[in-house]
Amino acid sequence: xxxxxxxxxxxxxxxxGIGVFFAVIELTLLPGSFVILPFALSAxxxxxxxxxxxxxxxxxxIFVIGGAIVWYVMYRFARRWDDTKxxxxxxxxxxxxxxxxxxxxxxxxxxxxxxxxxxGGEVWGALADGDFTVDAGxxxxxxxxxxxxxxxxxxxxxxxxxxxxxxxx
Numbered sequence: 001x002x003x004x005x006x007x008x009x010x011x012x013x014x015x016x017g018i019g020v021f022f023a024v025i026e027l028t029l030l031p032g033s034f035v036i037l038p039f040a041l042s043a044x045x046x047x048x049x050x051x052x053x054x055x056x057x058x059x060x061x062i063f064v065i066g067g068a069i070v071w072y073v074m075y076r077f078a079r080r081w082d083d084t085k086x087x088x089x090x091x092x093x094x095x096x097x098x099x100x101x102x103x104x105x106x107x108x109x110x111x112x113x114x115x116x117x118x119x120g121g122e123v124w125g126a127l128a129d130g131d132f133t134v135d136a137g138x139x140x141x142x143x144x145x146x147x148x149x150x151x152x153x154x155x156x157x158x159x160x161x162x163x164x165x166x167x168x169x
Contacts, residue, residue, distance in 0.1 A: 011059060012050030018063075019043035034074050042067035092145045095119055099141055099155055102126070106134040106152065117142075117152060129153040 006014070022040035030036060046063040050056075098119050106115030106128045115126040117140060128134055129143050129151050140152035 008053075008056060011056055012047045015043045015047035015050055015059065015063065019047060034078065035071075038070035038074055039063070039067035041070055092148075092150075095124070095142045095150055096144060097142065099139060100124075100126075100150070100152060102134050102136050102138045102140055102152075105136050108132065113149065117150060119150070125149040127151050 019040045022036045022043060026034070026036045026040060042063045045066055046059040049059050049062055054062075100117040100119035102115070103118050103123060104114055104116040106117075106126050108128050108131050113125060113127065115128070115134070116123050117126040118124075119142065125148060126134075126140075127146060127149050130153065134140060134152065134154060139155040141155045142150045142152055144151040
């Protein structure tokens with residue numbers, strides 16, 4: 001039998017205190033993390049078991065194993081809605097690497113930044129990726145996103161086939 005020098009009638013109250021302590025820590029210092037909450041719940045369950053005179057070993061098992069199981073279940077459940085796993089290319093960054101068509105000329109000396117490109121049915125303000133002017137109708141590739149504007153460079157097109165001999169001789 002587990003003997004920690006604590007009277008058996010005190011354990012339900014100890015578990016209750018641990019549960020309240022863990023719940024307060026979870027709510028005040030770690031809100032929304034649900035790291036300690038499973039062990040607060042298992043401490044409450046161990047407290048209930050203690051009030052029904054369940055052996056102290058079983059109370060400890062409820063606290064430790066039950067808390068670990070509840071923590072694992074909550075972890076698996078929370079991973080489904082984890083918003084920190086952002087896939088690359090979400091938001092404006094999804095435009096990087098896409099082709100676009102210049103709809104209003106992009107001039108690096110234009111203080112008002114009037115240059116525009118159309119990409120995927122959306123029109124974006126555009127800046128040139130260098131000190132050159134890009135005329136309307138030019139195919140470009142988006143290289144970066146700078147605030148609310150995209151940075152573009154002219155698209156590399158397939159080189160023209162070499163001229164064929166015209167039968168002169």
